[in-house]
Structure formats: C-alpha cells, structure tokens
Amino acid sequence: MTDVNPVLDRADANLDASLTRLFDLIRIKSISTDPAYKAECRKAAEWLVGELSAIGFTASVRDTPGHPMVVAHHAGASADAPHVLFYGHYDVQPVDPIELWESDPFEPSLKDEEGRKVITGRGTSDDKGQLLTFVEACRAYKDVHGALPCRVTILFEGEEESGSPSLKPFLEANAEELKADYALVCDTGMWDRETPAISASLRGLVGEEVVVLAAKRDLHSGMYGGVAANPIRILANILAGVHDETGRVTLPGFYDGVAETPDDVKATWQKLAGNDTDFLGDVGLSLPSGERGRSILELIWARPTAEFNGITGGYTGEGFKTVIAAKASAKVSFRLVGQQDPEAIREAFRAYVRSKIPADCSVEFHPHGGSPAIHLPYDSAVLAKAKTALSKEWPKPAVIIGMGGSIPIVGDFQTMLGMDSLLVGFAQNDDRIHSPNEKYDLTSYHKGIRSWVRILDGLK
C-alpha cells in the first residue's frame, strides 16, 4: 500500500487551483435540453478532455447523435490493479426561473451560508462539482506518485438532464472499451453533513395500467344501480386485495427473491432512524403505511411495494352525476428488491386481477416499464473497502444505504456491461439541485476529493 497521506496533503495544497478549475467548468453553460446551448455542451466536453489529457489520460470527445461523450483511459500502477469506470455528467439543468437566483448561475462564487462556505452556481452539485472531485483526486495521485493505483476509465455524459437518449447506443457500440471491474458513480449524496453514504441498492420497477370494462356505455344509476356491474366497485375490490391487513402484498410468489436485510445493516439503519419522524413529518404524515414491524428506512430501501399511482372512472367533474361508468382504470406500480423477477410479478398481478373480473366484464392491461432491482451484495469486498476509506475521511463512519427509486445508468451498466456500480457522492440534501441557487458545500468538494483519494487507494 502506498502512503496515502502525501496524496491527501497534495489534494489540500491543490484546493485553490482545483476551485479555479471548477469555476471554469461552471462558467460553461452546458444546458443539454436547450438547443441554443449545443456549442456550450461541446465546449464543456472539450474542456474536460483538456484537463484529463493534462494529467495523463488518453482522452477524447466522442460524437453521438446528441451531445458528445467524453471517454478517457489511464493505466493502473500495476498490471493486476483493478479497473474502474468512473461515470459523471457535464450537462446541467436550465436555470429558469432566473429571477430567483441571488447571483448569476454561470458566474460561480464562494459564499458563506449558515456558517459554511458554499460554491454557488448551476451544476456545482449536479454534477460538475461531484465529477471533478474524482478528477482532482486523480490529479493529486499523479502529482505525488506519477501513477494511479487503479486502472481508470472515465465516461462523462452530456445528456443526463435530458433523458440520456444517446447513452444506451453508445454503451452498446463501445461495450468492450467501457467494461471494467465495476463502475464508480458520483451523482448521489451524503446521509448528513458528517456521515458519508454508499448507495448499495436501487429498487426495480414494474408498472401496469389496468382498465376494467363493464357495460358497453355509461348507465343511469337509477335504472341500473344494484344490477349492472360497476367497474369502480370491481377496481376498488381489486386494489383493496393487493395488500393484507399487515401491509404485505398478497400476490402469490411476490416475495420470491426478497432476502432479509442482514441484522448489522438493519442495526445501522436503526441508528440513522432518528430522522424518521422528520422524513414523514416533512410531508405532513406521521405513520409508516407499509409492512408492519419494519423501519421506514428498511421499507424504502430494502422492501418491495405495491403502489397505486392513479385511478379514474365515472364522473369526476364538479357536482354529481348518478352514472354507472362503462370503465374504470388504475395505474399500479411495484418497486422491486433483491432477485424479484419483474415479468413474474407482472404475470402474478394480471392473474390476480383476472380472477376478480366478473364473467360479463373484461380487463385490459397496458404495461409500463419492467426493471429488476440493482444491488451490491452487502458483503461485497468493494463495498467494504469503500466504506473503510470513507470512514477515515469523515467525522462519522460511512453508512450503506439503499435508494427507493432507480438511476437508469446503474441498470444499464449492469445489464449491458455486466458491471456492478458503487454509488458514492457528496451532495447535501439542501444543495437545491434543479432549482435556483444551486450550491455545493466547499467541504463536499474538498473532502470529496480526499474521499476519492482514499477510495482509489483502498480499492487497489
């Protein structure tokens, strides 16, 4: 193991110059969704290629039908060093409403905010500041040792904020070049200001729209009420049967492939749970609605759900119409964990729904999405190394968390390149990403750089 301290010292010494570089990148107005900024997007890609080349990467701007990718390669210190793919994105969100910004979104500055130094500007947190933490960590390493402890491939995308239309084709066309032992993704946040977090799992998703069809036209409830099938009643019965009274999903086989979270992980989450009340309190609620006997964090990060995202049927305008609708529909989604099979769950749901449809009615299904959960095994060596490295840097030990939603790139890396992802980032909950006055804490930037130094050192 090389001594990491000189590299950390160098990162500290480089900080002012690192900030100057970040400010340069922030000034480039790389708004990917607005065609007016097409040249700015390319400029950001070229700027990154310049910086990466300067520290010894073989870097190039790679054209796509949309904004270009940046791909860069650097050998590791030894032939058996692990190979990592670092992913980030250089494009940013639009800045509207511009009048709510306290300073120019593309003229970054260092300000005091509640006693902390923050870097202001569009993209400081999402994702320019975050991706540069990794680049600056590489720079410090090269400055001190003339080499990197791991073989590193870098992929910077320029369309993340506009749906990543070029990403899959690019991954497919360049799979051999991009495939590494695992990916490092820096687009997430800390648990709190003192506690770094590694997101080890993302829930999968299955969506189904269900349309229950009864009479061939809307009926008058005076004439037909009590006799004609009411599709709203049928649908309500279907939805009401999806959960049992303990909050568990009733579909046969639904929990196949759902493993219990290890006790030590649960214990860590339990310790974090001081924030549970705030979590629901922030949206005006107080009682967890999911499976009984599990903490809020476990429910969101490690348990599958069935949710009803929309429902409509009959008369929904002002006042009242005594109508029996011809049809009613609902949008239902399942968040998946572990090894749950999206298509098996879709079929189990459809079979259940069909079993509840009276013989003189019918049902239509419209599928939406179907992606499995993504997860690093809790006992993965990479996870352990990253956790140790982060815990050395920050006041509190790193926590392994889950994410209730999904990040498409992580699924793409897994399905297209057969590669797990380690999700580490230093954003804070109050960074106002996608909103006016986006900022990135100077501490996030500085200790973020130091964190990557430690992680690269730990992974080798």
Added chain:
Amino acid sequence: MTDVNPVLDRADANLDASLTRLFDLIRIKSISTDPAYKAECRKAAEWLVGELSAIGFTASVRDTPGHPMVVAHHAGASADAPHVLFYGHYDVQPVDPIELWESDPFEPSLKDEEGRKVITGRGTSDDKGQLLTFVEACRAYKDVHGALPCRVTILFEGEEESGSPSLKPFLEANAEELKADYALVCDTGMWDRETPAISASLRGLVGEEVVVLAAKRDLHSGMYGGVAANPIRILANILAGVHDETGRVTLPGFYDGVAETPDDVKATWQKLAGNDTDFLGDVGLSLPSGERGRSILELIWARPTAEFNGITGGYTGEGFKTVIAAKASAKVSFRLVGQQDPEAIREAFRAYVRSKIPADCSVEFHPHGGSPAIHLPYDSAVLAKAKTALSKEWPKPAVIIGMGGSIPIVGDFQTMLGMDSLLVGFAQNDDRIHSPNEKYDLTSYHKGIRSWVRILDGLK
C-alpha cells in the same frame, strides 16, 4: 257506478277530433330551455286553458318567474267524490340535431311504423300526448254525463324539461288550492305493448363526495413508496368494504326501514322476468351484480343500493407517473327504498369512512341530495282500483312496478302537499323521447284516453 261503456264509446267517436287537438298542441313550439320560444310556451299554456275551459273547467294561466303554469278545477259528480290532482307538462325538449328528423318535429303526422300507427313529432310522447289522454277522457265523460266522477284539479307545468325552477315556490304558494286526495301523474310508460304499468315506488337518493387527504403534496413513489399513506389505497379499501361478498351493503343500520316485497308482488315481477336477460344484454352485461337471490326487477325497484359514480386520484393522463397522490376522491350514492332515512344513512356512511382513515390522514365530505324513497303501499285502495281499471282496457293485466330512479315532482307532492301519487302512463320504450323522431303510438293515445275513463270511473 255509472255505466262506463257509453263514455268509452264517446272516446272512440271523439278520436279523430282528439287527434286534431293533439296535432294543434304539437305545433306549438314550447321548448322551455330556449328563451327564443318563450312566447310559444305561453301560447301552449293559453291553448290548454282554452281547451279545459271548453269542457267546463275553471282554468287559468298562472304566471311564474319562468314559464307559466296552467291550473284548472272541476267539481266532482257528488260532494263526497274523491279529489285528484292531475299533473303533466306542456313544455318539450329542443329538437337538435334537427337533420336527423325524418319529418318536421313541429308538424305532426300519422305514420305506419312496423305495422303500427304512430303519431310523430316533438312532445307526442313526452308529455303532450300523455297529458291530453287525461283531458280527452274528461271530455268524453262530460259529453256523456255532463259531469266528472271525481273532483279534478289539473296542474300543467311549462318547465319540466329545464329543471322545474318555479315548481316548488308555486306549490308552496298555492298549497291549499292544489292539495287533493292524491295525484295522478302521467309521465311514465307501459311495461310492454300489451301490459299497462303503475309505478308504485321511486327510490330515494343520498349522494356523498368523499375526499381522502394524505400527504400535503404529491410524492415520488420511489422515495416514499411503502412508507407514505396512499390515499388511493385508503379509498379503495373504503369502497371495497361498502358491500359484503353477497352484495349487501355493510353500513350499520343501512337496511332499517327496508321491508320485504310481498310475495304476490314478487311473483308478478318473476313473471315479467322474461325480459331480464334482455335488460342487461342490451348494455353488454349478463350477471346481476346486486344482492344475491333477488331478481333483477326486485333489485332495481325494491332494494336499496350503494353505487360508486366516480373516482379520481393521482396521475390519470397518458403514460405513467410514479407518484403517490396527496388526495383521492370518490362520488358515492345510495338509492333508498321504503322508510330508509337519508340523513341516517349519510351519517352511517361518514362514520364508516372516518373509521377507515389513518390517524395522519383526513377526510372531507361534500353532500349531494338527500331524498327518501316514495311509495304507494302495495295494498293501497287507489292502487287496486287503478290496476283493475287498466286491466280491463289492455290485453294483459296491469302490473305494479317500481322505478329505480326518482321523479322530483312526486317527492314534492309528498313532502310539500302530503299527497301520494299514482304514476300511470302509456309511453313505449321505443318512443325516442328527448331524441329525434319522437313518436307516440296511436294505440297509446286511444287506449290511454280509454284507460283514464276507466280509472276515473274506478276511483269515484
């Protein structure tokens, strides 16, 4: 009892002249909802006053803030003759789409249709033809006997097709003048072409809009799914619990005041039930959805129901949004029979709903309507007399039926004037009321007149 046969003979002899009078009334374009026809409405009222005066009624046009009423009085043959109030309406629906009419809606004619003579034109069936059956019956009586067997008050309204805004104030202001032993309402139909019908009951109605409120804003189901209360799930559970598995409504006390239909009435309905399959088949259904073990006719005419008329919540547009809605709402209505108390049922429903709302959610209710059921006792003497009279006139005996919906005037007569209504009419299911090419069977008109002769004779 006077001999009714000479009166029937006179009605037959009068038929051509009766038709001429109906044609005259049809030609008056009394479309109440269109201000352009205000003068035509008054003209229709004046025409009726003229006809009623000609046969000895004390008749007058009575102004209202809208179109005028016609009120007419005629003494009975003896001081102890029963006093009946006959109700009809002289206004008609608009004629759009005019291009679908095969002949001028206001130029009536006698046509052959499937081997039967029919009178064509707007208002032939609803309600000018029907109300004249009664007037022409009175004329025949007067022609033969110089007197009427019952004391008769007539009320013709000119706003029935536009919501009857003036009716309640008029009833209230003229209660003493209009109150009779019971009302005769001629705005309903036959069971089939050979079977006359008396509608002895109308279901009442209670409506409630229920709004379930959960989080203070819409939530992302990735971040909150499995933890935050989902108002669609809560609402589905509420609705699913309103009926048990046999189709009965579960609300405590819901069936208080619901009497079983007498066996002889049920037996009659059972005989009519040959049309049950058609009834549901016409709208693409086949299985009665209500309480098990009861016929379709009993379910519609004599059993209370809970129906869900509309539901909405979350994302209902094209595609999918993985949102957990802040609220969801449903419009729920109850059709009432017998002595069910609308307000007691509203409160039972609200109490049930509140019991299903989690402590961190809330519910709002918006009431809509609340009217009790209306019914003539099955053993009422008036009903028996009308049944006997009608059964003498038509090929098949009259049947006592119910109506699943409501006719507001009948409720007003009961609540404001304390008066039961006998609902008898001669319309056919294929009369196309409110639609292009409205018609009234010549047989309905002719035998309708004869039917009222027999009923008036029977009631005295």
